[in-house]
Amino acid sequence: MTNLLTYYWNVVYTDGTTLSQFNNDGTENPWGKVQQDKVNRVSWYQFSRKMSKKIDIPTKWALFPTHHGLDYNPEDKIFICRRNHIDFSGGKGHKIEYILGKNGKEIIKL
Numbered sequence: 597m598t599n600l601l602t603y604y605w606n607v608v609y610t611d612g613t614t615l616s617q618f619n620n621d622g623t624e625n626p627w628g629k630v631q632q633d634k635v636n637r638v639s640w641y642q643f644s645r646k647m648s649k650k651i652d653i654p655t656k657w658a659l660f661p662t663h664h665g666l667d668y669n670p671e672d673k674i675f676i677c678r679r680n681h682i683d684f685s686g687g688k689g690h691k692i693e694y695i696l697g698k699n700g701k702e703i704i705k706l
Contacts, residue, residue, distance in 0.1 A: 599690045600656035603640035603706060604647075605676060606663070610636045622650030632674055639665030640694045640706060664696070664704050672698040 604617040641663040648657035675697035682690050696704040
């Protein structure tokens with residue numbers, strides 16, 4: 597069973613500009629492109645149907661997409677990850693957990 601991505605990251609810089617994991621044409625930006633010392637906010641966004649159709653990765657889109665974000669100060673260390681859980685006992689199978697945190701602490705888990 598293929599697990600579908602539910603969220604993608606979006607960054608807001610201190611000057612108000614943004615960088616998203618996926619551009620409007622569906623191309624992907626690597627996390628390494630993020631200027632972490634200039635980040636004001638990082639959010640996990642749900643895929644819209646329109647965005648989902650542009651991405652080459654299997655995604656689960658939402659009819660009414662929501663987002664969950666966390667504000668950062670310049671001295672904060674950003675913690676963001678997508679964690680995969682696999683159940684080999686015959687239970688629920690595979691689950692993806694989306695996490696945001698700062699300074700080594702997990703604050704938002706989706």
